[in-house]
Amino acid sequence: MRHYHRKDWLKFRQEVIELDGGACVRCGRGPLQGAVLQVHHKEYLPGKLPWDYPYELCETLCKGCHADEHGIVQPFTGWECIGYDDLGEPSGECELCGTSIRHVFFVQHAKWPSLEVGETCCDHLTDTTLASNHMDSIRRFEARQQRFIRSTRWKVDSDGAFRIHQKGADLIVEPVDEKFRLCVNNVRGKKTLSSVNDAKLLAFELLENGELDAFLRKLKMHAKRADEIA
Structure with a gap:
């Protein structure tokens, strides 16, 4: 198999494929149809290197037709x-x-x-x-995800913060030392992100996976306890 990485073979292989019109001679498929083209030797000559064959003893086959030719055909059902x-x-x-x-x-x-x-x-x-x-x-x-990031409902404050109201929460992306941080109902997150879009993606993730709902419930519970103590 080491011969098939040699420049001589690669050159010969390309010449055969071009002679066959750049497509499998059996099924007619080419790269544009998703076929992987290979060169098949119709017969083997003792002492001949793969690229020393006359063109008429070689043909272009797709990977599937080549496997079929050698009797090595993978099943197409039952997967x-x-x-x-x-x-x-x-x-x-x-x-x-x-x-x-x-x-x-x-x-x-x-x-x-x-x-x-x-x-x-x-x-x-x-x-x-x-x-x-x-x-x-x-x-x-x-x-x-892209609709959320690009939504015109994101408003920019004079301080460069991006704000949106979603699912009963005020989501704010605020700049922090050339990075950005997500805040939910004025509660600042600990994580800083490299771009506004990264922070918006984090907000989207919290909305999608239910963590925002859980966080809001937690805030309400804390507020209720604070009221009871007061």
């Missing part, structure tokens, strides 16, 4: 999604189609090693909409 991970950026690669992915779905099969795949391939393998439903939920969450 189960067992997990998910967000890489934060498209630094991963779908092990089914080869495309770059940020959102990774882990799928397993009783007769095949587990795979890390993207949203579309996960749905295809599991014959469900589990991955696309999950991604729709994430996209809706991110859309709500």
